[in-house]
Amino acid sequence: MIGNVKTRMALLDTASQQVPVSITDGIEPERNCYVVSMRTAYSGYALEELKRLHRPLLTWPLKVLAKGADRLFQAAKIDKLVLINNWLLSTNLYSPGWDNTDLGALTDMLRREFPDHGIGFRSLNDFSNQGLRERLGGLGFLSIPSRQIYLFDGQAGPQSPFTRHHSTRIDASLLRRSPYTVVTGAELNAAEFERIEHLYNLLYLKKYSSLNPQYSAHWMECGQRDGWLELRALRNVQGRIDGVVGWFTNSVIVSAPVVGYDTSLPQKIGLYRQLTQLSLQEAAKRQQVLNFSAGAADFKRVRGGQPRIEYSLIYVDHLPWGRRFVWKLLSMLLHRIGVPLMRKLKL
Structure with missing residues (x-):
């Protein structure tokens, strides 16, 4: 059905709603699609974009850096991940029903069920999901910036x-x-x-x-x-x-x-x-609000698209220290360097 997605799927019943869950073990083929793979999202895309520039003398230092990050992500098993409400789409949507979900109990249950996996939510932004993002942050979920999207408030x-x-x-x-x-x-x-x-x-x-x-x-x-x-x-x-x-x-x-x-x-x-x-x-x-995803930034801006940073929220407190360190380092670097660059370059 989706040629480059390798994952297991489950159904989560929160009592107020039922949502799909993707489960990856970090042993799937390389370059699994970014809708289930953080490794692809953060190093795979960087390596592919550098190839597209066709300027090896300019890009080789960045390529070395991206390959190093990729090996680090692999060693830290960042693709050993359970993603909640994952529809395998570029943008997952969260209904107002999430406000009625006991996220603390849900997190505890997922920790017990998946003691060696990170636990995450993709596609959160502060226009549509600020309350949910703040509640997850209060439970210890790390904020991982992913991209700049464009919203049209209708x-x-x-x-x-x-x-x-x-x-x-x-x-x-x-x-x-x-x-x-x-x-x-x-x-x-x-x-x-x-x-x-x-x-x-x-x-x-x-x-x-x-x-x-x-x-x-x-x-x-x-x-x-x-x-x-x-x-x-x-x-x-x-x-x-x-x-x-x-x-x-x-x-x-x-x-x-x-x-x-x-x-x-x-x-x-x-x-x-x-x-x-x-x-x-x-x-x-x-x-309603149109979430028109990322890309074609100038095109969307001149038509009234409002930029917002999109985040993944990942829980790793139950994982070994070394794996937690890599996740925290990724979060820090993206907040300090990635987000300012996205905003400055209007990506």
């Missing part, structure tokens, strides 16, 4: 601030005049799901990184069928699908784990702009 509906940005208005006009027809996932056939997988791969795997989740057509079809993934596709006048966006939502947040388009077509067509506009309109229609 709670004011059609009057939401991002709707008044010049670039957003131009994109809205582009979508209105577009020769493409917007179709729902329910209207797609099997061949079109294969096309959507190809479009996602063109953008996320070939243009961005092979370490992104490798979602299959079958995974997308099951998500649409079972109701947790809502697809919208752009069909041209000849009947071919040239763009797709897929939303994963709860009662307060819209996210877009699936975006893809035909990157061989002229940029002036504005396929990515149209898909973004569809997502912004959906957030305003629902009066």
